[in-house]
Structure formats: structure tokens, C-alpha cells
Amino acid sequence: MRETSGSLERPDGETLAWRREEGAGPTVVWLGGYRSDMNGAKAQALAAWAVESGRDYLRFDHLGHGESSGDFVAKGAITRWREDALAVIDDLTEGPLVLVGSSMGGWLACLAAMARPQRLAGLVLIAPAPDFTEKLIAPALPDEARAALLTDGVWLRPSAYGSPDPITRLLLEDGARWSILDGPVPIEVPVRVLQGGADEDVPWRHALGLAQAVKAEDVVFSLIKDGDHRLSRPADIERLIAAVSEL
Template sequence: MSETSGFLARPPLGGGDGERLAWRRVTGAAPTVVWLGGYRSDMSGTKAEALADWATAKGRGYLRFDYFGHGESSGDFLQGTITRWREDALAVFDELTEGPLVLVGSSMGGWISCLAAMARPERIAALVLVAPAPDFTSKLMPLSIPPDALEEIRRAGVWLQPSQYGDPNPITLALLEDGARWSILDSAVPIAAPVRILQGGEDPDVPWRHALELAQAIKSQDVVFTLIKDGDHRLSRPQDLQRLVAAVSEVTE
């Protein structure tokens, strides 16, 4: 089956015209697999494309989208927050899908997947999380922000953090303050669906112990944590993509 694409209208932030979320969809059998990307990534990344190829070949329903301020979607990235991106995911679920869902979340998308699963538990068949980064705005980001940069964030509202992946990462005061509203690791995570977690042992952005903390916090007894000892944060090598497709295949059958 071929992939179709479109835009989902969303209410504006701060006045002005409404925003638009870009999406791509493969129509197929349930449960529908939904890709939730990471911070500053988009739906055309290697892992998202690999799942699109798999879904097309298997006749499986598959949906991917770009959050507000990401990829092909409209909006100013600097206005983005966990609240907004969580709302984007729920809008996509509610307006573009029917029936059970398998959420596949990478990095920040792992946190958004958990938040969305907690908000729509009746829709969730399973989760597959790649280097999940729950609570990263309070537990991971502050560790990489030097004191002078923290002062700049407080004064100017944003700091451009150097990134090994290309352009600097803008870190805003709004993102840090809003993220605290959605912390999930300080108590049990009420997700009952099966969960598969793939985590690189050489991940410089999300330590494997952080992802393991999430695995231990999730209430479901059907949780499998896979440590890929030589894996990095992206887990986009051919062997990593095979592991991802295998995990998604397992929980959709």
C-alpha cells in the first residue's frame, strides 16, 4: 500500500493563524503503529522510514507526524513545550486513527508516548521505546547546562546548546519549567500494556540506567529491556533497525 500525507489543523499559540501538523499514513491492519519522534527530529528520519517500509510490506496501519515546530509542521520551535507536543500526539490519535495503537517513541518521543498512553489507556495495545528520555527537562538537560548558560536561560529565556548532531539545540526556560509538570519517574508509571525498550549502552544523551529506571517504574509486568552494549543514542545502524522492526512486529502480532 502507498503512503498518503496531509496536515491536521491545530489551534494557534499566542494568537494569529492556526497551526498545522504534517502527517503521513499507511492504511492497513490494526493495531495501527504510530511513530513519535524525538526532540528536534522529524518523521523522515531513518527509524521512521524503516517502519514505513515495514508497514507497507506487511499491510500494517502506520502513522507518523511532526510535532509543532518540527519538520514539515508549522510553528516556532522556541514556543514548543512538553504540554504542546503531548497535545499534538493526542490530537493525532483522536482525529487520524481508530482502534488499538502501538506507540513507537524515540528519545523525547518515549516520554510523549508514556504521557499519551496514560491519557488514552483504552487505546494502547503496546509501546516500543527507543532510548526513552522521560523527564529529560529536569533529570538530563540540567546536567549538561553550565552555570553561565543557566543564567543566560533565566535572563534571555533561551540558550543555544552545542550539538554533535548539527545545529545547536535551543533550550528555553519555558521548556524547562513546563517539563516539570509532566514528570513521571517520581512514582509508578500507570501503563499496563506490553512495553519493549531498546537502549544503547554507549548513549551519550540518555544513560542506560535512566531508561532502565523507566522500565522498572512501569506497572506492566510485560516489560522487556534490551541493552545494546555498543549502541549509541540514535540506534539507526542496520542491526539496530532490525531490532526495532522485530520488536514492533512482536507486539503487533
């Protein structure tokens, strides 16, 4: 086993940073959440698991996240992050894949699975947030946020995890293009969903709606009653590794 790393250049000159633990397939690909990066607890835990088990594992930072380049406010949108995820899959992997998506990464994992169905062996989704721009953020915007979006194109939403989250008009308008919960989701590979019952960012019923919408029959929805949005406690990490190992 050895770790390799690099950057994938995109047509507009932006670069996506990536790291890989080389091993046996299927290749596990990590798709992080909104404003998270590939050095988070869950992504790092999967890297350690890959080394111990001899599995192929690839993680990367979305544009405007972590070690990747790009203006988060000016370019950050589901269309762009979806295109970048597909570029990573197409350019850096071969053969079957298990996509592991956390929060927004769960939405991107579903979009990637729908675009590359022939490559997918399974999906593991942690607090998946499909359609979060339209169904979770937009309805809850306070008046001052709507005013800021109209005048400035961006609203800085207070965050429990650190600095405020920039919510942009681009993100909200673009996200509506990629809604998947309004009809059957054409994913037919095995799916495992881990969801916290105490998640204040993605209500468990929202994640359950995705589990019910996918066409696959082999779907397991695990509700961790006292779990928060991050699901990064040791027991949560064990559940994640077990789900990935199963697929």
C-alpha cells in the same frame, strides 16, 4: 497499500504534517525525538516495513519540527507536544494502537498511553527520555547556560548532530509538570525498550528506571552494549522492527 499525507490544523492555526501507510491494525504511531522529524532513518524504516507487511502506520512531525508549522523556541514544550500527539491519535486513528517513541518521543508516548489507556495495545521505546528536562538537562547546565536562560530565555546548546539545540526556559519549566519517574507509571500494556549502552544523551540507567517504573508485567529491556543514542544502524533497525512486529 497506499500512502496518504496531510496536515492537521490545531486550534491556534498551527498545522501538524503527517503521513500514513494504510493497512491492517493495530495502528503503529511514530513519535519522534527532540528536533528530529518523520523522515529520519527509523521512521522511514518502519514505513517500509508497514508497506511490506500490510500494516497501518502513521507518523507526524511535532510542532516546530520538520514539515509542521510553529515557532520551536516560543511554543516548544512538553505540554504542547503532548496535546498535539493526543490530537493526532484522536483525529487520525481508530482502534488499538502501538506507540513507538524515540528519545523525547518515548516520554510523549508514555504520556499519551497514560491519557488514552483504552486505546493502547503496546509501547516500543527507543532510548526513552522521560523527565529529560528536569533530570538530564537541568542538572548539567553550565553557568553560561543559566545566565542565558535568565536573560534571554533560551540557551543554544552545542549538538553533536548539527546546529545547536535551543534549550528554553519554557521547555525546562514546563517539563517539570509532566515528570513520571518519581512514582509508579500507570502503563499496563506490553512494553519493549531498546537502549544503547554507549548512549551519551540518555544514560542506560535512566531508561532502565522507566522500564522498572511502569506497572506492566510484560516489559522487556534490551541493552545494545555498543549502541549510541540514535540506534539507527542496520542491526538496530532490525531490532526495532522485530519489537514492533512482536506487538
